[in-house]
Amino acid sequence: MAPPRVPVIAVDGISPFHLSVPSLVWGGESPAGEIEPWPIRVAALRAGTLRTSADFDIDVKHGLEAVRGADVVVVPWWGEPECAAPDELSIALRDARDDGAELLGLCLGAFPLADSGVLDGRSATTHWKWADVFRERFPLVALAPDELYVDEGPIITGAGATAGIDACLHLLARRQGQRVANRVARRIVAAPHRAGGQAQFIERAIPETGGDPLADVMRWSAANLEADLSIDTLAARAHLSRSSFTRAFRAHTGTTVARWVLEQRLGAARELLESTTLPIDAVAATAGFGGTALFRQHFGRAFGATPSQYRAAFRTR
CATH class of the missing domain: 3.40.50.880 (Class I glutamine amidotransferase (GATase) domain)
Known part of the structure; x- marks a missing residue:
């Protein structure tokens, strides 16, 4: 092309x-x-x-x-x-x-x-x-x-x-x-993907090194997308109350926990579809969506294509 x-x-x-x-x-x-x-x-x-x-x-x-x-x-x-x-x-x-x-x-x-x-x-x-x-x-x-x-x-x-x-x-x-x-x-040393829904102005960037509980939780989440990434689970890992965690997350990232987690999972799914031959249900599970139906729903809404259509378009590029 x-x-x-x-x-x-x-x-x-x-x-x-x-x-x-x-x-x-x-x-x-x-x-x-x-x-x-x-x-x-x-x-x-x-x-x-x-x-x-x-x-x-x-x-x-x-x-x-x-x-x-x-x-x-x-x-x-x-x-x-x-x-x-x-x-x-x-x-x-x-x-x-x-x-x-x-x-x-x-x-x-x-x-x-x-x-x-x-x-x-x-x-x-x-x-x-x-x-x-x-x-x-x-x-x-x-x-x-x-x-x-x-x-x-x-x-x-x-x-x-x-x-x-x-x-x-x-x-x-x-x-x-x-x-x-x-x-x-x-x-170009830029963030690989910042979701469009992320706020224009945020309090500060997420630190690249340890020492910040919220940053540590975000890095752990991105590496464990198949885990339970509910607000309560992540708040507990950060040793914060639910309300304190959600406020801190919004201030740091400019978006909600749920939206951030979804964007991480969608990004991982895209990479798996492009770079592997994993079946669609395995991609859904690995990216943390659990059921294939939920995965197809979110993927179609975000990208206007089914996972199979996306793979056919980008797998060999």
Whole structure:
């Protein structure tokens, strides 16, 4: 399968970090990286020189004609979220959507996607500081301001800065499998998978070394997914009351215990489906789902495919 063609839309004043995120995750590496590089073109409303938020300019060789025939279109940032995007950009985004392209609006890049109307009736997220402006401007979009990224099928929106890496890794996993995305994450020294439902702002990261009871419990849980990972069991391992444990867990991770455990189990199941020939019932048991019916239900809801369909798509990649 040929790698997708990806135009990344740049605007005047863009942050070099935001602009570089798609290339960081999907682009070429020297020495060779973990995937065949996706052909990425930087495009603007019109070809020419753009200033960045840093002390240098960039020469953009492509205008919006680069969007035609694209497989993935990324808007990584936007400089004027309080103002409507130009009609020419809105038309290009709608045309790309209609032609079957996947659209990513990262950070304030969700604003021009919403301006184009492609998010009407869908859920989306953006940087938390601009949530009120987004709600006011786009009442037809269901804003999820606390989430790192929101997957709405052909359209993905991500929150600020590093959440763009999470959204790009998520799309990579969707197209080429979780194992590939995990290898790329390891190369760029990023978390292999942060669930989209994780909060944008959390108290602090989970420590990598021992000494923190909650971190120790999370590491044990990830290594023992087939065990009883109920709140009461985990709270007891952390030597905390149920209420104290759930409060501490939310403060540390920005999500609930149940949602975190489910994401760990789904991630493990994806890897097993991609890398082993274990029967589906064995995958369900090893990943901690117990019954196959429950596993199929959660897997289908999360990935829009049965475990067998997922394996057929990614087992040989």
